[in-house]
Amino acid sequence: MSRAVLKKDDETGFNSFYHNKSTVLQEARVFNESPISPRRCRALLSQIVYLLYVGETFSTQEATTLFFGTTKLFQHKDSALRQAVYLAIKELATTAEDVIMVTSSIMKDMQPNSEVIYRPNAIRALCRIIDPSMAQGVERFFKAAIVDRNPSISSAALVSSYHLFPAAKDVVKRWANEAQEAVNAKSTSSFFGSGSSGSGYLGFGASSQANNTNLPITSSSYITQYHALGLLYLIRQQDRMAITKMIQQLGGGKSGAGSTLKNAMALCMLIRYAAKVVEEDPNVQRQIVELLEGWLRHKSDMVNIEAARAICEMKSVPPQSLTKAISVLQLCLSSPKSTLKFAAIRTLATLAQTQPASVASCNVEMEHLISDPNRGIATYAITTLLKTGTEASVDRLMKQISGFMSEISDEFKVIVVDAIRSLCLKFPSKQASMLTFLSGVLRDEGGYDFKRAVVEAIFDMIKFISECKEQALSHLCEFIEDCEFTKLSVRILHLLGVEGPKTPQPAKYIRYIYNRVVLENAIVRAAAVSSMGKFGVNVDDPSVHKSIKVLLSRCLEDVDDEVRDRAAFSLKVLDNKPLQETYIKEESVFSLSALESSLVAYVKDETAAEQPFDVSSIPKISREQAAKETARPSSLDTIGIPSSSNSRTVSPAPQTAAETQSAYAQQLAEVPEFADYGPVLNSSSKPAQLTESETEYQVSCVKHIFKEHVVFQFNVSNTMPDTVLEQVSVIMQPQAESGLTEDFIMPLPSLMQSTSPGIVYVSFTRDTPEEYALASFQCILKFISKEVDPVSGEPEEEGYEDEYQLEEVELASGGDYIIPTYASFASEWDRLRSGPHATETFALSAMESIKAACTSIVEILNMEPLGGSENPTSTSVHTLQLSGLVIGGGGKVLVRCRMSFASSTGVTLELAVRAEKQESCNLVIAAIGG
Known part of the structure; x- marks a missing residue:
């Protein structure tokens, strides 16, 4: 009996529709029947919509x-059928042809005298049917619908405006007044509307409404405000001052009690806009924080949570405001509502990463949530306690974590592991219990992300807690015996090759490594061979050396050529000390992105073929940095290169300094005017801002140094939505003799408001390429300003010339001529002791701390800080070690900065420089002295 029921359900349920596309097409003739059967047509329309929703596709024909068969149903007055018709044509419109022919039928249902139930559906369908050129023709209908008293009609018009905005921005922008009116609507809107026919939403007349007092004849949700606010922001999003003014007007003052917005979701969205404004313009933070504090006392829990979260996520929030926000979240932790508890504990968990002391006041409430039946809440509670708790509470918390790890998803397991990872470094004395826990969960079931998080946590323990190194390596050896993830096995084998030889008993790890050669795939086998080679080089034990040679010899017969090549290379290196120093023991490697860029330029340069490739000009990075660099795609693959001078835009900023140099080199290579300049030797590590962030025109400058030229790249942004700038150029006037001669200016033909800045290039020739020219320029932004016609969207024919004063641009010593490179400071400092050197003492009275002095020196010299010396551990004395390459054949330069700090005199700096050439030595001294 049960089987029969199941079979019947399968045959008649929605699941059967997915397999009946051909049947649906055949049954479409029901649309042509006369009279029309509403029931059969609704059923067929439901099948069509279902097929589209589950991913079925219909050809254009x-x-x-189906589309035009569906439109024939407009002649029937059945309300339910009409709703199904609108839903179907809205979905089919993206594929069907000539859909615009149904516009007149839809617009009949948009008339104010039509049935109220039709109008919202008609509005939603119309925005999918019309093309951008027709938007102006339906403007009056949308304007009237936006301010309609019926919230369903108004909301439909507002949401449809979202869909129209990308295609018809200029038209939709003219609806700002109507959207503002919808936001300000304070009266309770009629749920049934006020159509001229007098019938209600469900067909009841006025008497029916009066006699049925239980019917919901009014709506107090004010949902229209939510949709209207979103449209207003979309229209004004490029005008920061307008957005700030809107937030202040709708906020209702310091208490928030007088806010125009009555809808909780609208208030939450306004809070998010306010937080975004503060992020872009910190100058308005005080006013925004006052508004947020008022919303902390709002009657809606949703608004309270959103306001508290916004305050907690601000970078420099006043302590008093942060305390108020935490107090609100603390109350939510005791709420019976799971959603409130989850939102509050997640916000506190994020805040605890940066300010654990502030969150510690909620520890009592969070401990009660450890046993919460919602595992998500319990996970956040215990991870937050791990960040805010004391050393004495660690063991107790670890026991509680072990109890529910098997009950939560991998996503929450990763959160727990990340919390323990930070706790390991906070309380090193508890490393034994935490390592036991991590090794235990490593043996549990889980996906790649979870296992990777555990392995990364153990890696950190090995790196920062020396007492647990051997035990942690043993756990990792056991893990790779059954590891199903190749990437993790390779990383662990690499770590074993680096750390294993440093342990008292390195031989015990070799067995685990060689097992991978016997049992794993080619990728893991290759990693294991390289790891064994490091043991042979770095372990000073003849027996180990001999064993490694035997094992590597066996790998020469492997079926994979990569494994054989690595084995042959390792065997060659084992008996060759110079090769060991260069390829195994060397702490630095070439930056792959910089090497790639230089090789590409060398191959393209026809004159360079006469000279051998100069590898000494390539900056080096540490092996740790190299691992991070290779984890990302090459900048040459990801950077967006402008195709013509009329569309020059700034490419996305890569993540590392080496990638930045490579990206700029690729960008400049695409400019024909620079084709004869040769490879770029250095580019600014980051753009120098020449305007304030809130000005109408925003300009930044990047300097590119070539062998015989200097190119200044000005990134120009226009923030004026109704203005076009034409013939945009930058005039540069040197303040004194600079040793540079201007070649040309490449202006920007046109610049409209856009998120991507345009580029203006100014080129100079270095009069004496052997010298490092120093100069300071006064800069003026010149352009022709034209207003944009709001109707056509085209700029007016007549404009006026204008100019804008920019900040000075300096071609300074140090950072503009030095590339950061990694080096072993002790050995290189000793190597350069007989070369050019200089020592000077400076008083940095303006520096308030040694940390500030370190940051400033690194930025001025643009050199690589070594050994973490950029992060001082003492507030009174510190030594900063820097390494760099001077472009143009200047060679390597090392700097040792000994600093002492006193509150009365500031920072006293002893700057010692050693370089391969005297010019490089003088360059560094001049950079600090200037």
């Missing part, structure tokens, strides 16, 4: 046939 099939969709067109």
Whole structure:
């Protein structure tokens, strides 16, 4: 009996529709029957919509046939059928042809005298049917619908405006007044509307409404405000001052009690806009924080949570405001509502990463949540306690974590592991219990992300807690015996090759490594061979050395050529000390992105073929940095290169200094005017801002140094939505003799408001390429300003010339001529002791701390800080070690900065420089002295 029921359900349920596309197309003739059967047509329309929703596709011909068959149903007055018709044509419109022919039928249902139930559906369908050129023709209908008293009609018009905005921005922008009126609407809107026919939403007349007092004849949700606010922001999003003014007007003052917005979701969205404004313009933070504090006392829990979260996520929030926000979240932790508890504990967990002391006041409430039946809440509670708790509470918390790890998803397991990872470094004395826990969960079931998080946590323990190194390596050896993830096995084998030889008993790890050669795939086998080679080089034990040679010899017969090549290379290196120093023991490697860029330039340069490739000019990075660099795609693959001078835009900023140099080199290579300049030797590590962030025109400058030229790249942004700038150029005037001669200016033909800045290039020739020219320029932004016609969207024919004063641009010593490179400071400092050197003492009275002095020196010299010396551990004395390459054949330069700090005199700096050439030595001294 049960089987029969199941079979019947399968045959008649929605699941059967997915397999009946052909049947649906055949049954479409029901649309042509006379009289029309509303029931059969609704059933068929439901099948069509279901097929589209589950991913079924119709060809253009099939969709067109169904679309126009559906439109024939407009002649029937059945309300439910009309709603199904609108839903179907809205979905089919993206595939069918000639859909615009149904516009007149839809617009009949948009008339104010039509049935109220039709109008919202008609509005939603119309925005999918019309093309951008027709938007102006339906403007009056949308304007009237936006301010309609019926919230369903108004909301439909507002949401449809979202869909129209990308295609018809200029038209939709003119609806700002109507959207503002919808936001300000304070009266309770009629749920049934006020159509001229007098019938209500469900067909009841006025008497029916009066006699049925239980019917919801009014709506107090004010949902229209939510949609209207979103449209207003979309229209004004490029005008920061307008957005700030809107937030202040709708906020209702310091208490928030007088806010125009009555809808909780609208208030939450306004809070998010306010937080975004503060992020872009910190100058308005005080006013925004006052508004947020008022919303902390709002009657809606949703608004309270959103306001508290916004305050907690601000970078420099006043302590008093942060305390108020935490107090609100603390109350939510005791709420019976799971959603409130989850939102509050997640916000506190994020805040605890940066300010654990502030969150510690909620520890009592969070401990009660450890046993919460919602595992998500319990996970956040215990991870937050791990960040805010004391050393004495660690063991107790670890026991509680072990109890529910098997009950939560991998996503929450990763959160727990990340919390323990930070706790390991906070309380090193508890490393034994935490390592036991991590090794235990490593043996549990889980996906790649979870296992990777555990392995990364153990890696950190090995790196920063020396007492647990051997035990942690043993756990990792056991893990790779059954590891199903190749990437993790390779990383662990690499770590074993680096750390294993440093342990008292390195031989015990070799067995685990060689097992991978016997049992794993080619990728893991290759990693294991390289790891064994490091043991042979770095372990000073003849027996180990001999064993490694035997094992590597066996790998020479492997079926994979990569494994054989690595084995042959390792065997060659084992008996060759110079090769060991260069390829195994060397702490630095070439930056792959910089090497790639230089090789590409060398191959393209026809004159360079006469000279051997100069590898000494390539900056080096540490092996740790190299691992991070290779984990990302090459900048040459990801950077967006402008195709013509009329569309020059700034490419996305890569993540590392080496990638930045490579990206700029690729960008400049695409400019024909620079084709004869040769490879770029150095580019600014980051753009120098020449305007304030809130000005109408925003300009930044990047300097590119070539062998015989200097190119200044000005990134120009226009923030004026109704203005076009034409013939945009930058005039540079040197304040004194600079040793540079201007070649040309490459102006920007046109610049409209856009998120991507345009580029203006100014080129100079270095009069004496052997010298490092120093100069300071006064800069003026010149352009022709034209207003944009709001109707056509085209700029007016007549404009006026204008100019804008920019900050000075300096071609300074140090950072503009030095590339950061990694080096072993002790050995290189000793190597350069007989070369050019200089020592000077400076008083940095303006520096308030040694940390500030370190940051400033690194930025001025643009050199690589070594050994973490950029992060001082003492507030009174510190030594900063820097390494760099001077472009143009200047060679390597090392700097040792000994600093002492006193509150009365500031920072006293002893700067010692050693370089391969005297010019490089003088360059560094001049950079600090200037």
